[in-house]
Amino acid sequence: MLFRQLEYFVALARERHFARAAEASHVSQPALSEAIRKLEHELNVPLVRRGQKFEGLTPEGERLVHWARRILADCDALKLEVAALQTGLVGELRLAVVPNAATTVALLTDPFCAAHPLVRVQLETNLRSAEIIERIRRFELDAGMLYPDRHDTQELLVTPLYQEHQVLVVGGDLIAGKSDSISWSDALALPLCLLAEGMRGRRVIDDALATQGLSLNPQLQTDSVATLFAHVATGRWATIVPHTWIRALGVPAGASVLRLHDPSVTAPMVLVTNAAEPGSVVTRALLQTAQDAGLGEALGGLH
Numbered sequence: 001m002l003f004r005q006l007e008y009f010v011a012l013a014r015e016r017h018f019a020r021a022a023e024a025s026h027v028s029q030p031a032l033s034e035a036i037r038k039l040e041h042e043l044n045v046p047l048v049r050r051g052q053k054f055e056g057l058t059p060e061g062e063r064l065v066h067w068a069r070r071i072l073a074d075c076d077a078l079k080l081e082v083a084a085l086q087t088g089l090v091g092e093l094r095l096a097v098v099p100n101a102a103t104t105v106a107l108l109t110d111p112f113c114a115a116h117p118l119v120r121v122q123l124e125t126n127l128r129s130a131e132i133i134e135r136i137r138r139f140e141l142d143a144g145m146l147y148p149d150r151h152d153t154q155e156l157l158v159t160p161l162y163q164e165h166q167v168l169v170v171g172g173d174l175i176a177g178k179s180d181s182i183s184w185s186d187a188l189a190l191p192l193c194l195l196a197e198g199m200r201g202r203r204v205i206d207d208a209l210a211t212q213g214l215s216l217n218p219q220l221q222t223d224s225v226a227t228l229f230a231h232v233a234t235g236r237w238a239t240i241v242p243h244t245w246i247r248a249l250g251v252p253a254g255a256s257v258l259r260l261h262d263p264s265v266t267a268p269m270v271l272v273t274n275a276a277e278p279g280s281v282v283t284r285a286l287l288q289t290a291q292d293a294g295l296g297e298a299l300g301g302l303h
Contacts, residue, residue, distance in 0.1 A: 005039040006068040013065045073139035077280040089116040096124040097145035103248030112289040143273045159271040162296040165243045166265040168258045171235035181259040190238040193220035193231045208265040
């Protein structure tokens with residue numbers, strides 16, 4: 001069994017197409033097909049359902065592709081471990097974060113890059129939690145910052161980072177006097193612009209308020225936090241966003257930020273990595289950076 005056979009098999013499982021898998025593997029299609037046939041012969045099981053075109057993996061193939069991914073990931077980890085012993089940490093860190101973590105990930109990646117200048121970081125900032133988890137399981141990502149609730153994180157390593165708090169950002173003309181907090185019932189009486197229904201940042205609010213018998217009825221909905229802030233800057237709107245966005249975007253001119261209570265709505269943000277031991281030296285370095293960075297303390301004072 002050769003590593004390139006496993007690489008071709010994993011590429012075919014990912015691309016679901018012989019020609020695209022061959023192109024991604026930088027080989028001809030006949031060479032890729034022949035390598036996979038030899039792998040099937042060595043394992044003595046069919047891996048691919050063939051017809052006029054690729055028709056999917058066999059049940060055996062679906063089970064064994066996970067092992068192929070893991071073997072290749074372990075091989076890459078071994079190479080990085082050897083390189084680290086010789087020249088220091090090198091290689092690539094593949095990190096993905098949910099959109100709401102796009103403003104806080106720099107608290108993790110900046111010290112990581114400072115400590116390991118020879119490591120390249122490939123950062124994706126617009127994936128859902130479920131997709132990040134699945135790609136970590138397939139060894140296509142090294143780590144992800146995400147919301148763990150409602151998702152199966154069994155057999156993965158979950159490291160808590162910080163608690164996200166919802167705050168009210170409101171035009172100064174809409175609130176009388178100075179205050180640092182407001183109840184949800186009072187906030188709901190304001191002219192609200194919010195994230196669209198179904199988005200994770202909106203769903204956490206809807207779910208929390210439903211337990212209190214409250215509901216939201218915003219006049220304006222959007223999929224952009226920047227658009228929400230632009231409306232608040234007119235002085236005639238209020239919005240509800242995670243407190244972490246204030247650190248990155250600042251407070252719109254003339255607006256105030258108020259804590260929300262009754263109830264206080266929070267959501268955990270975690271770092272998820274593959275739990276396979278010993279794991280990649282790059283991933284271990286990221287976990288150490290997360291421990292040293294203390295994101296919980298860094299972001300705790302913003303709510």
